[in-house]
Amino acid sequence: KAGVTQTPRYLIKTRGQQVTLSCSPISGHRSVSWYQQTPGQGLQFLFEYFSETQRNKGNFPGRFSGRQFSNSRSEMNVSTLELGDSALYLCASSLLEGAGELFFGEGSRLTVL
Amino acid sequence: TQLLEQSPQFLSIQEGENLTVYCNSSSVFSSLQWYRQEPGEGPVLLVTVVTGGEVKKLKRLTFQFGDARKDSSLHITAAQPGDTGLYLCAGADSSASKIIFGSGTRLSIRP
Numbered sequence: 300k301a302g303v304t305q306t307p308r309y310l311i312k313t314r315g316q317q318v319t320l321s322c323s324p325i326s327g328h329r330s331v332s333w334y335q336q337t338p339g340q341g342l343q344f345l346f347e348y349f350s351e352t353q354r355n356k357g358n359f360p361g362r363f364s365g366r367q368f369s370n371s372r373s374e375m376n377v378s379t380l381e382l383g384d385s386a387l388y389l390c391a392s393s394l395l396e397g398a399g400e401l402f403f404g405e406g407s408r409l410t411v412l
Numbered sequence: 413t414q415l416l417e418q419s420p421q422f423l424s425i426q427e428g429e430n431l432t433v434y435c436n437s438s439s440v441f442s443s444l445q446w447y448r449q450e451p452g453e454g455p456v457l458l459v460t461v462v463t464g465g466e467v468k469k470l471k472r473l474t475f476q477f478g479d480a481r482k483d484s485s486l487h488i489t490a491a492q493p494g495d496t497g498l499y500l501c502a503g504a505d506s507s508a509s510k511i512i513f514g515s516g517t518r519l520s521i522r523p
Contacts, residue, residue, distance in 0.1 A: 332511075
């Protein structure tokens with residue numbers, strides 16, 4: 300079956316702009332989690348959605364938000380971009396809510412200039 | 413806040429050598445996972461360990477979960493260039509509500 304699909308794969312934005320990233324989970328998976336990966340901080344948990352509800356949230360400012368649709372697809376949005384938001388944003392889907400096994404997409408690499 | 417520390421951060425060894433990567437925490441995890449990530453790709457799950465003291469083998473890779481479920485190790489026997497990548501441990505927190513990742517070990521195997 301098809302894996303987790305993330306779009307776009309690469310994007311460049313400038314400070315102050317906003318960005319929306321999309322994630323389509325594996326068919327049948329209802330949980331979608333988002334992570335930010337940077338060389339200095341590693342993989343940091345952003346949030347998890349299950350059945351269109353945010354079930355858990357990491358320690359990121361309110362500029363980072365997300366949502367999940369009825370077909371389990373998810374989007375995350377970052378507003379008022381800062382240079383430090385440059386990172387690889389990874390989406391992972393899971394059958395179970397919470398601590399299930401994660402299946403990752405290839406990520407969206409965001410560069411903020 | 414639950415933290416997972418991995419060591420070493422970087423490891424470069426010759427093909428055919430053995431190595432061990434460690435994942436340590438002061439917190440108890442309900443389960444622990446190991447992932448491998450290659451450049452330009454997302455992490456891929458290798459194994460999940462659930463029971464304290466559990467040992468799982470995947471070909472040349474041996475994973476162990478500590479008795480107290482606070483630490484884990486990954487041992488690779490006779491490393492090959494194909495083992496190169498970023499190895500990440502990830503723990504399910506005590507309430508099993510989210511997964512926390514370690515800082516990663518970047519492994520390079522020289523032919």
